[in-house]
Amino acid sequence: MVNPVSRAAFALAVFTAAALVGACRDTGKQALFEISGRLVVFNYREATLTYLVTLNPLRPIEEGQTITTTMDNPAGGGPLVFSQKLFVGHTKVTIESPELECVVKDRPYKVAITVKSKAGKVLQTIETTMVSAQDQDMLPDRPLVVGSGYDPNPELAGHPDGRLPGGRGVTCPA
Template identity: 80%
Template sequence: MGVAEERTRPPGWIFLLLVVALALGACRDTGKEALFEITGRLVVFNYREAMLTYVVTLKPLKPIEAGQVAVTTMDNPAGGESLVFTQKLFPGHTKVTIESPPLECVVKERPYKVAIRIQGADGKLLQDIETTMVSAQDEDMLPDRPLVVGSGYQPNPELEGHRDGRLPGGRGVSCPASG
């Protein structure tokens, strides 16, 4: 190979730089189809209401279109069929908050599956989002009944004589054996 040929061929580092740039571009393109990303997951213990829920927040990566819905399926900590519920999504919102119905039998450090299907107005699947919820506390830390009732937050008469919120019969829920 002569001196003239070496000067016309690009150095090897330029080729490597081109390959890296193409690879990074390909990685960026893989997220183009995502409509939402998870920005938060929280297990909420509302001690005053004696209620526990899961909350998942989503950030829209593209504008929400009219008629879109989130169909959420969650493991039921109390056992049995999964919990399934649908929530309308509204154009213009910059955050979507998905909250479960009240839950029973949540066990500390046990992962519970959550699947969120984003569907268009025609019912067509637009995105599948999967995550897990893990609580840092067992559900049994909640009182057996709400501590207060009514718009004036009057003490719950069911708890009279039970200042700790614990009743002899407990919450009245039979939870599956953990393990």
């Protein structure tokens, strides 16, 4: 037969162990989103380059939440900052940067994503980097086609490779 004191001691040990394990858990805010994808998008036909980040919601999106994204500007100067609304029920969030210039192969560019509540309270900040496998100079200087009929761009007449004598018209930092 089991001694009642042994039972009580065992129960106390189990309770103490459970309390210690529970105390070791991070009691901070749980993450709302995780990064599910990052991509540097070269659109050769349109002669554009953008960053694309996808987020996976870990909890349901609440009404009025927004995301503000701050990115290093490869062309120099201040960072690029843009915001977007989040929509209840979405199963993923896609963040696309404005068109970029001067992206350099293998150089990391910082990206910070801030999730805010309807009242503007910061709920989560996600930091990552974007790294391109190609230099931007692989793109043509102007879009290769224009219009809904995909007509050849008249600016590129006589330049089938898409390269113009003046280039893209952008001076990139060294």
